[in-house]
Amino acid sequence: MSAVRRSRQDSREAREKWRRDRAERGAEIQSLEVLSGLFEQVRSRSFLAAWAALAAGERAGRPALGSRLPPVRLARTLLPSVFSPRTLALGTAALDLYTSYAAFRERSRWFTGLAEEKVRERELEALHRRGAGRALDVAQALGGSLIKAGQFASTRPDLLPPAYTKTLSTLQDRVPPRPFAVIKRAVERETGRPLKETFSEFDREAVAAASIAQVHRARLKGSGREVAVKVRYPEVAGLIEEDLDSLEAIFDGLARLEPEVRLRPISDYLRWTLPLELDLAREARAMESLRKMLSDREDVVVPETVPELCTESLVVMEYVPGLRVNDRAALEAAGLDPKRVAWLINDAFADQLFRRRVFHADPHPGNLRVQPGPKLVLLDHGLTLSLERDFVETLARMVAALRDGDFDALKSALRETGLPVTDDTDVGVLLELLGVVMGGEDEPEEAATTIDLGSVAGRVGAGIRDLPPRLLLVGRAIGLLDGITRQLDDETDALEIVGRYAGKLTGEADQSPA
Incomplete structure (x- = not known):
C-alpha cells in the first residue's frame, strides 16, 4: 500500500510540477x-x-x-x-x-x-x-x-x-480645385492669348476637379457659345x-x-x-470620332469639340447639361422612366462595342448624364478608344457563350484573350475569373464569405494576374454599367440586351423585338 501511495504521491507531485512549469512558461x-x-x-x-x-x-x-x-x-x-x-x-x-x-x-x-x-x-x-x-x-x-x-x-x-x-x-x-489664377495661366499658355480674348465669360468656380484636370464653364467670345473647358494641371505629367x-x-x-x-x-x-488620359488632344479626337460614329442615334449625345482650341493640355467642348444617371429620384421627378434609361444605357454601350468598335471605357456615374427623351450624354473621353475587330469578335463570343450557358465556348473565348484556361477548368473558376475581369464583386463583404477570388490565380495559373489591359478596361466598364443598371432597374436583363448585339456579330439571326 505504501508503494501505491508513494506512486500516487509522486504522480501528484509530477502533475503539480508540470502545471507550475507550464504556468511559468506561459507567463514568460x-x-x-x-x-x-x-x-x-x-x-x-x-x-x-x-x-x-x-x-x-x-x-x-x-x-x-x-x-x-x-x-x-x-x-x-x-x-x-x-x-x-x-x-x-x-x-x-x-x-x-x-x-x-x-x-x-x-x-x-x-x-x-x-x-x-x-x-x-x-x-x-x-x-x-x-x-x-x-x-x-x-x-x-x-x-x-x-x-x-x-x-x-x-x-x-x-x-x-x-x-x-x-x-x-x-x-x-x-x-480640391486649383485656384482660378493657376487655371487662368494654364489656359492662356495653351491658347497663346489672354483669357478675355478667347472667352467672354469664364466661371471662376470649377464644375468638377479630379486628379488630372478640372473643368470650368465658359462662353466663347464672338459666337457666345456656351462651352466646357477641361484643363490639365501643369505639373501632373x-x-x-x-x-x-x-x-x-x-x-x-x-x-x-x-x-x-x-x-x-x-x-x-x-x-x-x-x-491615354493625360493626352487631351487624343481625347478630343476620340470624342469627335465617337460623336460621328453615333450621329445616326438621336438618343445619344457626345459633346462637340472646338478643335482650334484643343491641345495636349486643353479641351474646349460644347457644354451639355443633364441629370446624373444614377440619381433615380431626380430622373423620376423629371418624368423619366428609370427602366427606359437602364435599357438605353446598355443598348448604347453594346452598340459602341459590337457595332462601332469605338468604346467609352470609363462609364462611371459621374461621366453619364440623362436629358429628356431620354437621351444619354457621354462625358469625359480620356478612356474612349478604338478596338480591334478580332478583340471585339472574341468579346462577342464570350458574351454569347455566357448568355447561352455554353461553358465550352466560354473557355475557348477566354483562351483567345490569352488566359491560361484549359478544358479541365471548372465552371466555378470560370465564373470567378469573369468576376475579376469585370472588376471584382460589388459587395465585398458578401464576396468574402462566399468565394475566395484570391484563390483563382492559384487554380487557373499565374497568367490571370497578367490579364491584358484592354480586356480589363472593357471588363471594368461592363461591370460599372451593370452596377448602374441594377441601381435603376434590377429587372432589366443587361445580358439579353448586350447579347443581341454580340449575336449579330457572331452570325446569329436578329432576335430583337419589333
Missing part, C-alpha cells in the same frame, strides 16, 4: 508577446511619424502650380529620385506595410499563442485591415495617380485580400511619371522578397491607361 511567453506587441506599436508609430513628415515635405515641396515639372525616370535617374520627398514618402509607407507582415510572420513562428489557426487568422485579418487603411491614407494624401492605382487595385481581388479591395473601393477621384516609376520599383522589390506577391499588374495597367 505572455511577457514576450506583450513585449512583441509593444515593439510593433513602436515600429508602426515610427514609420507613421516618418511618413507624415515626408508627406508634409512633399506637399510643401511641390512645384509652383503654374510651372511644369520635368518627368523623372526612376530607372534612369535613380539617385536623384531617391531623394524626392514624394518617392521617399511612398517608399516609407511600402516599407511599413512589408515589415508589419514580416514581423507577424516571425511572431507566428515563435509564440504559441499565434500557433492556433483561428488566432492567427484573426490577427492576420486585423493586419490586413490596418494595411488597407494605411494604403488608403497614402493614396488620399499624395493623390494623383495613386488614387487611380488604389481604384484599380480595388477591382483586383485576385491580387489583394478582401480587406484591401473593400477599403480601396471607397477612393474617389475628386480633389511629371508627378504621374514619378509615381509610376516608384510603384514599379516597389512592386519589383517586393516580388523579389516575396515571390508569391505580384502587384506589378497594377502599375502595368496604369502605365497603359494614364498616358
Whole structure:
C-alpha cells in the first residue's frame, strides 16, 4: 500500500510540477508577446511619424502650380529620385506595410499563442485591415495617380485580400480645385492669348476637379457659345511619371522578397491607361470620332469639340447639361422612366462595342448624364478608344457563350484573350475569373464569405494576374454599367440586351423585338 501511495504521491507531485512549469512558461511567453506587441506599436508609430513628415515635405515641396515639372525616370535617374520627398514618402509607407507582415510572420513562428489557426487568422485579418487603411491614407494624401492605382487595385481581388479591395473601393477621384489664377495661366499658355480674348465669360468656380484636370464653364467670345473647358494641371505629367516609376520599383522589390506577391499588374495597367488620359488632344479626337460614329442615334449625345482650341493640355467642348444617371429620384421627378434609361444605357454601350468598335471605357456615374427623351450624354473621353475587330469578335463570343450557358465556348473565348484556361477548368473558376475581369464583386463583404477570388490565380495559373489591359478596361466598364443598371432597374436583363448585339456579330439571326 505504501508503494501505491508513494506512486500516487509522486504522480501528484509530477502533475503539480508540470502545471507550475507550464504556468511559468506561459507567463514568460505572455511577457514576450506583450513585449512583441509593444515593439510593433513602436515600429508602426515610427514609420507613421516618418511618413507624415515626408508627406508634409512633399506637399510643401511641390512645384509652383503654374510651372511644369520635368518627368523623372526612376530607372534612369535613380539617385536623384531617391531623394524626392514624394518617392521617399511612398517608399516609407511600402516599407511599413512589408515589415508589419514580416514581423507577424516571425511572431507566428515563435509564440504559441499565434500557433492556433483561428488566432492567427484573426490577427492576420486585423493586419490586413490596418494595411488597407494605411494604403488608403497614402493614396488620399499624395493623390494623383495613386488614387487611380488604389481604384484599380480595388477591382483586383485576385491580387489583394478582401480587406484591401473593400477599403480601396471607397477612393474617389475628386480633389480640391486649383485656384482660378493657376487655371487662368494654364489656359492662356495653351491658347497663346489672354483669357478675355478667347472667352467672354469664364466661371471662376470649377464644375468638377479630379486628379488630372478640372473643368470650368465658359462662353466663347464672338459666337457666345456656351462651352466646357477641361484643363490639365501643369505639373501632373511629371508627378504621374514619378509615381509610376516608384510603384514599379516597389512592386519589383517586393516580388523579389516575396515571390508569391505580384502587384506589378497594377502599375502595368496604369502605365497603359494614364498616358491615354493625360493626352487631351487624343481625347478630343476620340470624342469627335465617337460623336460621328453615333450621329445616326438621336438618343445619344457626345459633346462637340472646338478643335482650334484643343491641345495636349486643353479641351474646349460644347457644354451639355443633364441629370446624373444614377440619381433615380431626380430622373423620376423629371418624368423619366428609370427602366427606359437602364435599357438605353446598355443598348448604347453594346452598340459602341459590337457595332462601332469605338468604346467609352470609363462609364462611371459621374461621366453619364440623362436629358429628356431620354437621351444619354457621354462625358469625359480620356478612356474612349478604338478596338480591334478580332478583340471585339472574341468579346462577342464570350458574351454569347455566357448568355447561352455554353461553358465550352466560354473557355475557348477566354483562351483567345490569352488566359491560361484549359478544358479541365471548372465552371466555378470560370465564373470567378469573369468576376475579376469585370472588376471584382460589388459587395465585398458578401464576396468574402462566399468565394475566395484570391484563390483563382492559384487554380487557373499565374497568367490571370497578367490579364491584358484592354480586356480589363472593357471588363471594368461592363461591370460599372451593370452596377448602374441594377441601381435603376434590377429587372432589366443587361445580358439579353448586350447579347443581341454580340449575336449579330457572331452570325446569329436578329432576335430583337419589333
